[in-house]
Amino acid sequence: AQSVTQPDIHITVSEGASLELRCNYSYGATPYLFWYVQSPGQGLQLLLKYFSGDTLVQGIKGFEAEFKRSQSSFNLRKPSVHWSDAAEYFCAVGTYSGGGADGLTFGKGTHLIIQP
Amino acid sequence: EPEVTQTPSHQVTQMGQEVILRCVPISNHLYFYWYRQILGQKVEFLVSFYNNEISEKSEIFDDQFSVERPDGSNFTLKIRSTKLEDSAMYFCASSPTGVGNEKLFFGSGTQLSVL
Numbered sequence A: 001a002q003s004v005t006q007p008d009i010h011i012t013v014s015e016g017a018s019l020e021l022r023c024n025y026s027y028g029a030t031p032y033l034f035w036y037v038q039s040p041g042q043g044l045q046l047l048l049k050y051f052s053g054d055t056l057v058q059g060i061k062g063f064e065a066e067f068k069r070s071q072s073s074f075n076l077r078k079p080s081v082h083w084s085d086a087a088e089y090f091c092a093v094g095t096y097s098g099g100g101a102d103g104l105t106f107g108k109g110t111h112l113i114i115q116p
Numbered sequence B: 001e002p003e004v005t006q007t008p009s010h011q012v013t014q015m016g017q018e019v020i021l022r023c024v025p026i027s028n029h030l031y032f033y034w035y036r037q038i039l040g041q042k043v044e045f046l047v048s049f050y051n052n053e054i055s056e057k058s059e060i061f062d063d064q065f066s067v068e069r070p071d072g073s074n075f076t077l078k079i080r081s082t083k084l085e086d087s088a089m090y091f092c093a094s095s096p097t098g099v100g101n102e103k104l105f106f107g108s109g110t111q112l113s114v115l
Helices: none
Strands: A003-005 A010-014 A019-021 A024-026 A032-038 A044-050 A056-058 A064-068 A073-078 A087-094 A110-115 B005-007 B010-013 B019-024 B031-037 B043-050 B053-057 B065-068 B075-079 B088-095 B110-114
Touching (some): A003 A087, A010 A019, A024 A073, A032 A073, A044 A056, A044 A064, A073 A087, B010 B019, B019 B031, B019 B088, B075 B088
Antiparallel strands (some): A019 A073, A032 A087, B005 B019, B019 B075, B031 B043, B065 B075, B088 B110
């Protein structure tokens, strides 16, 4: 079965500084990879996804992530964070058996704090 | 952008009571899901639903849980006899196709508190 590890529970970054959130996955085949963001009181919003092709994917709000098969990683990056980026970030892995409707497996999340 | 709508946003119930959480998926979507997030823990998959039947379910989704699409628009999660450990945020999601090919659209969740 697939699994996702987000090693950092909390990360504090100064506004304007760069950001990298780590994600490692375990899955036997090439996974479908996602990053979601959850702001307080809100649902999960998709930032970006990787299915195939270019290993560097661009998402919304200036985020990008790079799939590295050799490291089983899909780290999320942003060159300059804004105070509004403070939220909970979830990495997820999905599978598609062809029958459809497979569930996503989420990591435990990383809580991002932005300091002035 | 179209949205998945969940009602109520908060639900408080007594242990042993039945609760129904309601969701209105995006109208042209075909796959529907329930996830839950216990406070401080990760988001967990509960069940997926396609073509009016359960497609996949996790170990969490035991006989106390059921899902239904009673009409053309609503998708409900019923917990027959709630337990304290059912307290969580429950997210509904929908997708035009299975998760491998399209993103999931999540609702803003229903916070269930079992007392």
